[in-house]
Amino acid sequence: MMRPPPAPGTKVDYNALKAPSNYVPGLGRGATGFTTRSDIGPARSGPVGGDGDKEGGGDANPDENKFDEFMGSDAGMFAGGQYDEDDREADRVWEEIDNFMDERRRERRERLMKEQLEKMRADNPKITEQFADLKRDLAQVSAEEWEGIPDVGDRTIKKRPRFMAVAAAPDSLLSKAAAASQMDTSIAVDGLVTPAGAATNADLTAIGEGQRTVIRLKLDSMADSVSGQTVIDPKGYLTDLSSMAINSSSEISDIKKARLLLKSVITTNPHHGPGWIAAARLEEKAGKLQVARGIIAEGCEKCASNEDVWLEAARLQPPDMAKAVLARGVANIPTSYKLWIAAARLEADDAAKQRVLRRALERIPGSVRLWKAAVELASEDDARVLLSRAVECCPTHVELWLALAKLESYDNAKKVLNKARQAVPTDPSIWITAAKLEEAQGNNDMVGKIVSRALKSLQSHGVVIAREAWLKEAEAAERAQPACVLTCRAIVGEVVGLGVEDEDRRRTWMADAEEAARRGSIETARAIYNATLAAFPGKPAVWRAAAALEKQHGSRQALDELLKRAVSYCPQAEVLWLMAAKERWLAGDVPGARAILAEAFAANPDSEDVWLAAFKLEFENDEPQRARALLAKARETSTASTARVWMKSAIVEREAGDAAAERALLAEGLRRFPGFWKLHLMAGQLEAREGKVEATRAAYAAGLKRCPDCVPLWRAAARLEEAQGNTGRARAMLEQARHRNPKQPELWLAAIRTEQRAGSTKAAEALLAKALQDCPASGLLWAEAVAMAPRPQRRTKAADAMKRCDNDPHVIAAVASLFWADRKIDKARSWWSRSVTLDPDIGDHWAQLWKFEGQHGTPESAANVLAKAAAADPHHGERWVRVAKDPANAHQLVDVLLKKVVVDIDTLPPP
Incomplete structure (x- = not known):
C-alpha cells in the first residue's frame, strides 16, 4: 500500500526512509548491472517470514499476478492507469500508420526476398533441377533403346567368396535328374486298389483318344440332318480354335463388363450401327464367332440403312454367305459404292467382277471410285469406252479426262483435253498435259504457247498462280517418262519471276536453282539459271554457279558453250577465263586452252592469275622454255611482277636443276619481297640440298627475322638443328616459336x-x-594422342577426341585406323570414307583409304578411290606434301603420287 503523504510544512529526510519492497535502484535511469523484472522477475526476492510464505500457503511471486494482457509485465508500473477510448483511438491511428509504412516497403522487401531465394536456389540446386535436361531427353528414347539397356547385375567384389570349391556331381544325382526330365505316359490312380493291393496305371494316350472321340461325336451331333448342311463351318471352327488365346480371369471380367455395356447401348438405341459392330467384334474377340454373327445379323435388321453394319456382317461370314449378305445390303442401300466394291472383290474372276461393277454403275453413275475400279479391270479398248462414258457422268473429275486422253490418239486426245478444259477451266494439270502432248509429238513451238495461255486463262478464271507449286510441276515434268524437258523449261520461264521483288530476284532464283539441283532436278535448275543469266548477264557469280552445275551434271560441250558466253558478257572476270582454259586443257585441247588464255591476256593484261595460268599450262605440258619466257615477261611487267611470279620462276629453275639461276632468282625476289616467307623457305631448302648447313641456317634465320609468325619456317629451322644433332637447340627453338605464336597445333x-x-x-x-590444354579443339593433336596412347587406352582416348572435335577429319581418320586394327572392316571403310568426305584436300587420308581398299576391298573399289582422289586433287597432308614437293616427283599425276604416299607410310616415320 502507498505511504501517506507528509503533513504540510514538514521536512522529510528521504535518505532515512525505508525503501519500498520492490524498489530497484537506478532502474528508471537505465542503469546496468541489475537483473530486471522484464527478464526473470523482480530483482529482489519477497520478504521472508510473511504470512504463510514458508509454509506454501502464500504466493511465492506475487508480482506475477500483475501481468496484464494488454500492458504485459509492466502493468505494475501503471496499475492505476485507465485504458479509455482516446487510448484506443490513438493505438488505432498508429496501427494504420504502421500498416501504411509497411505497404510502402512491401514491394522492395518482396523483391529482395525473391532475389535472395533465387540466389539460394542457384547456389544450392535440387537434385531434380540438376537432372531436368536429362529427364527431358528421356522423352526421345525409343522403346528399342529402353529394351537394349543392359542390366546392372551384381558388380560388387566385396561379398564374393575368395575361393569357390567345385566338386563333380555323383552319378546318382545325374541319373535322377535325367529320369525327372523324361515324360511318363502313364499315371498311378490313387484310391483304386486291386484286391491284391497293387496300384492300377491309367494310360494317358488312351485318355487322349477318348477325348478326341467325344469331341468328334459332339461335332457330328451338331449337324443339321434336315437341310444336309452343317450349322458350323468346320474349317472356320478349326481356325477359330487355333487362334483362340487363353484369357486370364481379369480379361474375362473385362469382356463381361464390355458385353453388359454394349448390350445397354444397343438396347437403348437399336438404330446405332457402331454399337452393333462393337458388340459383334467383342464376341469375335472372345472366340464366340456364331454369337458375333447373330448379333451383327440382328444389327442388319435394325440398321438396314447403315453400310458399315452390312460390311461387318459380310466380313464375319464365309465367302459364299458374304455374297448373300452383300446382296441384301445392296438391296437395302443401292447407292452405296462401298457395298458394290466389296461385292466385286468377293468374285473369283475378273469377268464376274466387271459384271458387278457395271450393275453398280447403272445404279450409281456418278461414283468416281466405281468408274476407276471398272477401268482397272477392263482392257484398253473397253477402258476407252468406259472412260468416254465416265467423263459424261463425272465431267468435273480431271483424272478421268486425263486417263481418257492418255488412251486416245493424238487428234482425239486434243479434243478430249479441249473438252476437259471447258468442263474444268480452273485446273492447271489439263494445260500441262496438253503441253506434254505437244512435246511428245515434236511440236516444240507449241509448248511455250500452251503454258503462256494456261497462265492467262487460269488468272482470268480467278485462279491464284502459286510459284512454288508450278515449279514443282516443272520438276514433275522433268521426272516424267519420257522426260518433258521443254515443258519444264517453259513452266520455269513463265513462273520463276512471279511474286519476287526486283531486288530479291538474283538471290531467290539462285537459291531455287541450288535446291532443285540438290533434289536431283537438273533441268529445272538449269532453266532457273538460264532465266537468271538472262536477267543478270553481267554477274560472274551466276555464271560460275551455272558452270559448276554443267561441270557436274552436263556435257563438256555444254560447259564450253556456257563459258564462251560467260567471258563474252564478263570479260574482266579472270576466274571465268581460267575455268574456260582449264576445261579445254582437261579435254586435251592444249592449243584451244592457249587461245583462250591469249584472249584473257588481251582482256586482262595485268592479271597475275592469267599469267600464272598460262605458265602452269606450259609447265605442266613439258614446255619449260615457254614457261620461262612467260615468267620472264611477267617479271618485266610492273603490275604482274609479284612474289608468286618470282617463286614460280625459281621453281622452274629448280626443276631444271640450275641451282645458280635459282639462287639468283630467289635473291632478287627476296630483295623485292622480303616479307614473302615461301621465298625464304625455298632459299633454305636450296642450301640444304647442296649440303651447306651454315648457309641454310642463315637463310632460315633471315626468314624468321622477317616472318616471325611463319610456322613452316620455325619447323624447318628446328628440323635442321635436329638433323645436325642439336636436339636441345631444336627443342629451344620450338619453345621460342610457341612463345611467339601461341595456340599453334603444328x-x-x-x-x-x-x-x-x-x-x-x-x-x-x-x-x-600441355598441347591439349593449349589447343583443346585441335583434331591434329587429338589424332596424335590416339596414336600415342597404349593399345588398351586408345578407345577411351578416341572417345574423348570425338567429344572435343567429332567432325574433324584427322580424328575420324584416327578412329578409322582403330577399326582397321581391330579387323572391323565395314566400320573402318565407313570412317575412312567420312574422313575424305569432310576434307577431300588431305592426301594422306586418300592414300590410307586406297591402301585399305587394296587389302580388304575389290579392284573396282580401289579404282573408284583413285578416281575420286584424282577428282579431288588434294594438296595437303604431312606425307603428301613431302612426296609431292620432292623434285623427283614433279609433274606426276595424282594416282602416281597416291601410290608413292602409301610407300612413304609403310617405310618412313612421320615428318
Missing part, C-alpha cells in the same frame, strides 16, 4: 615428334598433355 606437334625421335617418351607425353 608447333606443338613438331615438338612432340622431336621428343619421340630423341627417344624421350615421357617428355613427349608431357608435351602432348
